[in-house]
Amino acid sequence: xxxxxxxxASLWIEVAGKNIIVDxxxxxxxxxxxxxxxxxxxADYILITHAHQDHILDVERIxxxxxxxxxxSNFEIASYYGxxxxxxHPMNHGGSRVFDFGTLTYVNAVHTSSFPDGxxxxxxxxxVLETDEGNIYIAGDTALTTDMExxxxxxxxDLAVLPIGDNFTMGYRGAIIAADYLEVGLIMGYHFDxxxxxxxxxxxxxxxxxxxxxxxxxxxIGDEFELNTEAD
Ligand code: NI
Ligand code: MN
Numbered sequence: 001x002x003x004x005x006x007x008x009a010s011l012w013i014e015v016a017g018k019n020i021i022v023d024x025x026x027x028x029x030x031x032x033x034x035x036x037x038x039x040x041x042x043a044d045y046i047l048i049t050h051a052h053q054d055h056i057l058d059v060e061r062i063x064x065x066x067x068x069x070x071x072x073s074n075f076e077i078a079s080y081y082g083x084x085x086x087x088x089h090p091m092n093h094g095g096s097r098v099f100d101f102g103t104l105t106y107v108n109a110v111h112t113s114s115f116p117d118g119x120x121x122x123x124x125x126x127x128v129l130e131t132d133e134g135n136i137y138i139a140g141d142t143a144l145t146t147d148m149e150x151x152x153x154x155x156x157x158d159l160a161v162l163p164i165g166d167n168f169t170m171g172y173r174g175a176i177i178a179a180d181y182l183e184v185g186l187i188m189g190y191h192f193d194x195x196x197x198x199x200x201x202x203x204x205x206x207x208x209x210x211x212x213x214x215x216x217x218x219x220x221i222g223d224e225f226e227l228n229t230e231a232d
Contacts, residue, residue, distance in 0.1 A: 049140030051121025165198030
């Protein structure tokens with residue numbers, strides 16, 4: 001599995017020969033300018049955790065560029081795009097579905113989920129992807145919640161992608177506790193540094209993860225990682 005960080009909470013995952021885009025927010029992110037070209041993005045799937053602008057801004061543009069892309073989210077968000085003529089697949093909390101890249105589960109998040117115009121975006125969530133190339137949890141925007149303890153009962157994670165920017169989501173202290181709930185040693189932080197309100201002190205955060213015996217990746221926009229599931 002290959003994971004490319006597109007900035008903020010946006011990911012490009014390549015697994016089983018499929019391109020999966022998560023929460024695309026490129027054109028509204030000045031930090032991504034010159035690093036990510038939204039029109040270069042290939043998508044077989046677009047996963048959306050919740051309806052906030054910083055997670056959906058480029059969904060329609062990417063879906064227009066990739067007319068076969070399937071938009072997967074909670075019932076309200078998926079239906080919203082379905083009503084606009086895009087291909088969609090609705091899910092809801094606790095539900096799993098086998099797709100051609102693996103098994104996808106929409107899991108709980110503690111946050112809110114209105115569309116930019118104020119319309120109802122259902123309840124926010126995160127995703128667990130179980131694939132032949134590794135199992136990952138993408139938390140979306142969320143508080144620390146003991147609901148996360150359910151996930152390792154379901155699957156053994158190789159990586160957790162967790163918000164660490166604080167203010168709108170949990171911060172790094174919450175993410176360290178989340179890693180314990182999730183029984184995972186490898187964390188990729190996201191949802192940080194995009195705006196002043198979520199700026200983090202990289203050294204302080206890295207030291208705290210170090211002290212907790214956890215491996216933290218703080219990606220730069222455009223960074224690509226190969227998920228190594230060889231080691232246990
Ligand atoms: Ni949000
Ligand atoms: Mn957000």
